[in-house]
Amino acid sequence: MNNVRIIATTLGLLPLWVQAEDNLPPLQKQGYHEIVKKIASSVVHLRTNHASGSGVIISKDGYIITNSHVIDGVTSLMIETRSRDQFPAKIVGIDPGSDIAVIKTSSKHLSVAQLGDSSKLEQGEIVIALGNPQFNLHSVAVGIVSALGRTDRRAREDIQNYIQTDAAINAGNSGGGLFDSTGKLIGINSWGFKKHIAEGLNYAIPINQAMNIAEQLIENGAVQRGKLGIEVYEMEPNDRQTNGFPRHAVGVLVSTILEGGPADRAGLKIGDLITELDRETIEYSGVLQAVAGSNPPSRKVKIVYYRKSQKKESWITLSN
Numbered sequence: 001m002n003n004v005r006i007i008a009t010t011l012g013l014l015p016l017w018v019q020a021e022d023n024l025p026p027l028q029k030q031g032y033h034e035i036v037k038k039i040a041s042s043v044v045h046l047r048t049n050h051a052s053g054s055g056v057i058i059s060k061d062g063y064i065i066t067n068s069h070v071i072d073g074v075t076s077l078m079i080e081t082r083s084r085d086q087f088p089a090k091i092v093g094i095d096p097g098s099d100i101a102v103i104k105t106s107s108k109h110l111s112v113a114q115l116g117d118s119s120k121l122e123q124g125e126i127v128i129a130l131g132n133p134q135f136n137l138h139s140v141a142v143g144i145v146s147a148l149g150r151t152d153r154r155a156r157e158d159i160q161n162y163i164q165t166d167a168a169i170n171a172g173n174s175g176g177g178l179f180d181s182t183g184k185l186i187g188i189n190s191w192g193f194k195k196h197i198a199e200g201l202n203y204a205i206p207i208n209q210a211m212n213i214a215e216q217l218i219e220n221g222a223v224q225r226g227k228l229g230i231e232v233y234e235m236e237p238n239d240r241q242t243n244g245f246p247r248h249a250v251g252v253l254v255s256t257i258l259e260g261g262p263a264d265r266a267g268l269k270i271g272d273l274i275t276e277l278d279r280e281t282i283e284y285s286g287v288l289q290a291v292a293g294s295n296p297p298s299r300k301v302k303i304v305y306y307r308k309s310q311k312k313e314s315w316i317t318l319s320n
Contacts, residue, residue: 032128036140038183041082041111043130043176045137046089046103048074054131054176055079055103056185057110058214065214066175067190068094068101079105082138093217097225098294099190099205100213101175113177116184118206119279121145121163129167129189129204131176143167143202150203151286161280161290162203163187169202178204208280212294225293226301226318229261230254232274232285243271244308251275251305252285266303266316276304292318 046053046066053070057063064079071077077089085107092102122145129141143166150162163178169189178187187204216223232252240247251273257264268274274282278301280291295301297320304313 032140032142035128035179035181035183036130039113039128039177039179039185040130040138040140042113042185043082043138045080045132046070046175047078047080049076050074052132052135052172053174054172054189056113056175056177056188058113058115058211060108060110060112062105062107062110063092063214063218064089064103064105065188065210066101066103067099067188068096069099070175071101071103072096077103079103080137081110093221093223095213095217095223097223098209098213098290100188100210100217102214102217113179113185114183115207115211116180116182116186117279118163118186118208119281121148121180121186121206123147126181127163127165127167127186128179128181129165129169129173129176129202130179131169131173131189133168133170133172135172139173141168141173146201149281149283149287151284151290161206161209161287162190163206165202165204167202169204206280208278209290209294212296216296224296224320226295226297226299227261227320228263228288228292228316229258229319230263230268231256232288234283234285235273239273243273245273245306246309249273249275249306251282252288254305262316262319263303266314267312268303268305268314268316269307271307272312273306274303275306277301 042057044055046055055064055066058065079089080086087105087107089103089105092104094101125145147164150164151160173189176189177185180186188210189204254272277291282288300315300317303316
């Protein structure tokens with residue numbers, strides 16, 4: 001039978017959908033049910049006195065990460081797990097500037113999400129969004145990474161560095177998890193455009209950035225933003241040739257350096273091209289601000305930059 005199938009496929013006698021199925025990657029042939037089983041119990045439904053949203057369990061002792069806009073101003077808060085168990089929760093800390101918040105429940109029988117590394121994400125990767133859109137509890141949507149390092153002036157947040165995806169993020173999905181194809185948490189769903197404006201434009205906060213904020217909220221109940229002590233501008237096409245940068249180099253150019261500040265102490269100079277900070281690729285000035293601002297002052301982070309054609313690396317201690 002297999003030989004007949006092979007001959008028929010070669011001759012083009014099988015239906016197109018059967019031929020297409022043979023060419024699919026293993027993940028698409030099998031579907032996503034095994035991965036969803038693995039990750040579904042780490043995403044919870046949040047019930048408040050005025051809204052519904054989602055959250056992701058990040059520790060065995062009951063810490064849950066969500067969006068600040070989901071719980072800001074609430075007076076009562078309950079979580080509901082995938083198994084429909086309900087527990088009260090309290091707010092640990094809220095950071096509207098990043099749209100990240102942390103809550104805590106006393107339950108110890110929780111499934112914790114496995115953290116991924118959002119700095120390793122690439123455009124085109126498959127992602128899975130879990131949440132509770134429009135009270136449709138524990139829903140799954142699949143898409144791809146449409147773009148990285150997105151900023152948008154219409155967003156609520158002061159610091160922005162979004163993963164753009166076409167996986168649906170509707171009202172109620174906010175605070176839920178964006179997972180990669182292996183089931184690792186790589187983002188926290190934040191918001192999406194309404195369909196009458198645009199379709200398939202949805203945004204999640206990279207998990208590296210979100211966890212930096214969450215750790216500060218858990219430790220201090222508030223967030224301090226690290227600073228580099230520089231001003232930058234985004235590179236124009238002719239800047240590569242003018243400054244002698246490699247053809248492939250993309251980043252932001254240093255225009256001003258605070259004397260004695262973090263960048264100055266790390267050896268940066270005006271005209272340097274910053275391409276990476278704390279393992280995150282930097283293409284836009286807003287992303288540089290977001291990555292620095294999600295880290296606390298006094299933390300050392302690695303910075304990668306070009307001076308003319310020479311690639312340089314340094315450790316920079318952020319200031320407040």
